[in-house]
Amino acid sequence: MSFSQQLPIVFEALNVGFLQTLKLFFVTLLGALPLGLLISFGSMSKFKPLSGLIKTVVWIVRGSPLMIQLLIIYYFPGLVFQNNIWGSGENGRFLAAAVSFIINYACYFSEIYRGGIQGVPKGQQEAGQVLGLKKNQIFFKITLLQMIKQIVPPMSNEIITLVKDTSLARIIALQEVIWAGEAFMKGSNGISGQIWPLFFTAVYYLAFNGILTLLFGKLEKKLSYFK
């Protein structure tokens, strides 16, 4: 098969793989962004047993490789309880991957949120209190935007890392874009022994991260009108 004949076949397969990559990316964000906020509130709780427990969990999750977490979460129920709770096939693998990623990233996000919340000076809250505002009004009208401004740069770093980290799901054979590229080495759709499709997957990541970087840059600029 000539190169020009291979091209459309490869693109189609990579597109399908990248769709799975994107799905994992967005599902992770959707779950980890709110869960991370909850975890950050928990870790700042004045109830010591709760904050202690949460801090320990966050330490374990951030201190061990995501790849191991993926493997444990995917295989552990099946091996130990003889019960693969994730279901079979690609859907099962996706579910396990999504759960692992959400837990892992929620822990990273929680630390960023915590820094953001604690980074807003106490005087801001007090100024609101003195003006008779309620706690929730102070949070939404005064603290929130200052917190968002502080967390945008570290968040954008973390989110760009997430784009690349989705490739780790390859370890449980999730059919994301790298898996799709690799298939053409072993043989797929009548193409085998080709390594360039695997290398080419990097372009997908670059393009997507390029878009994200642009968007975050815009947001940062939009929030730069105040200090």
Added chain:
Amino acid sequence: MDNILEVKNIKKSFGKTQVLKDISFSLKKGKALAIIGSSGSGKTTLLRCLNFLEKANEGTISVNGEVIFSGSENQKLSDSEIRKNRLHFGLVFQSFNLFPQYTAKENVMLAEQILAKEQIKKNGEYNGYKTIKEAYEFIDNKAEDLLESVGMKHKKDFVPCELSGGQQQRVAIARALALNPDILCFDEPTSALDPEITGEVLNVIKKLAEKNTTMIIVTHEMGFAKEVADEVMFMDNGKVEEMGTPEEIFSNPKSERLREFLKTVLRI
């Protein structure tokens, strides 16, 4: 009894250290009280207790004859009661604490807009205005007047980081006046400013005093206290060591501690 404020036997401890040891004083409507005293004597803590940022352990605070705080009895004031009570007071912070994301005018308007919206929802009116639109128009005009009175109307659309320290503090004063507090408190309003721009803030406070605004001003500016205050309180080690007219305090100090304090600050 035309005392607008009566503070009786206020005590406050942080852990084991007692920071306020039985503070009592009163203030007449339209008068300005200056509080002086060395660093750590409890001046900020006293203002914070008046503004419900700290809760005194004992004592009472009354405004217009009504007890709004009592350390012994109603320890359990509800949040909404505290909110209502604290609006008797306004507080201007040493470090301004303007809201950085809002313009000068928005800083002045924010609290009253929120209040107006709540009251229109609850009671169908705010200050005689039945719709949010009318109320906001009133608040808008009032904010411009307030900014004008502190000489900041020309900067109304600037955010705090575009303003100098003195300008920020003047906006903070306008903001504190927005909800018409009975008593306006200042905690060293010029301490964070370069010496050459303290004047613009002090002049604003002086103008307020001329309009008979009831004020409590914690300050290290002795000349200013002498000129503007109707009464001066000298705090030392959590106690009111001496209180009197500026002449009494500055020209005829009775206690040894005050004489020592004046000697050190006036030498600088």
